[in-house]
């Protein structure tokens with residue numbers, strides 16, 4: 571079969587979703603932020619909610635997320651995305667509202683906003699990208715940094731004595747009565763990507779039920795600040811991040 | 826029944842990260858020795874006839890660079 575015979579509309583199995591803009595993302599090569607953006611955009615396309623979705627971008631590498639989604643967006647102050655999301659959803663209850671936040675944003679400076687939005691049971695979707703580091707500012711230790719992991723601010727590795735324990739904020743908010751669906755996913759293999767997309771779709775669909783926060787943590791990479799190639803970073807993630815941040819649902823409507 | 830697949834690669838958007846290369850079950854794709862305008866060694870097909878159109882490569886690509894087609898024969 572020739573290339574021309576195969577490349578026909580009826581044979582298309584995958585294409586870049588038009589819910590992403592044509593802009594080239596500024597993320598480092600192989601960064602999970604791009605993959606996670608794509609999944610959210612694909613879910614928005616498949617649900618047919620492009621004109622009914624409002625995103626809130628954080629401070630962190632994904633601060634410019636609004637340049638990449640062809641949907642309405644607000645840029646929140648560092649850590650305040652859940653507070654913005656609360657206001658936007660309460661004023662526009664018929665819109666699908668999602669926050670997109672890194673671990674420094676959601677689990678350090680924004681801890682109060684995260685916990686209280688989750689405890690109030692705001693009817694929003696929260697996407698939490700955990701790469702165990704402050705990516706944007708040059709690789710400082712985050713609350714989620716693993717014990718022993720080297721960063722710019724713990725160059726000999728994180729220790730309990732000096733830095734305390736890594737924070738499993740997802741386990742923490744799963745305990746709160748205001749969260750309806752809490753899951754931890756990843757995007758380092760095609761199988762994980764496909765599964766993660768289903769979870770994101772679930773988290774968006776749940777907004778129709780008005781039962782509280784749907785929260786998707788995505789364990790992701792930061793190859794630049796982990797100082798590895800993209801493929802090595804994905805391997806490191808599997809070997810080091812997943813034992814401490816195990817994948818799967820923490821809270822489902824049935825559980 | 827079998828499938829023949831092929832890709833349309835937006836080489837100017839590719840960042841040459843290589844994460845797609847190892848998801849391919851048939852070693853169809855590799856990074857080129859040539860670079861795009863941004864200086865990245867972009868993705869190319871090196872064994873096009875072995876592509877089954879599984880879309881693994883497209884699904885992992887952070888930059889949505891790959892379009893996949895698949896025909897039955």
Ligand SMILES: Cc1ncc(C[n+]2csc(CCOP(=O)(O)OP(=O)(O)O)c2C)c(N)n1
Nearest residue numbers: 629630631648672673674675703704705706
């Ligand atoms: C009020 C305020 N404090 C500190 C900063 C500096 N700052 C920018 S991004 C960031 C952390 C980003 O880390 P994370 O949320 O994990 O996002 P990533 O870049 O890793 O995706 C910090 C501390 C800021 N911009 N504003």
Ligand code: SF4
Nearest residue numbers: 597598601631705792
């Ligand atoms: S610094 Fe890290 S998190 Fe930020 S774009 Fe680069 S790889 Fe991604």
Ligand code: SF4
Nearest residue numbers: 849876877879880882
């Ligand atoms: S579609 Fe599947 S077989 Fe074809 S290049 Fe991509 S990963 Fe390989």
Ligand code: SF4
Nearest residue numbers: 839840842843845886
């Ligand atoms: S995953 Fe995407 S950006 Fe990376 S090398 Fe493959 S096609 Fe290029």
Ligand SMILES: [Mg+2]
Nearest residue numbers: 672673703705
């Ligand atoms: Mg981070």
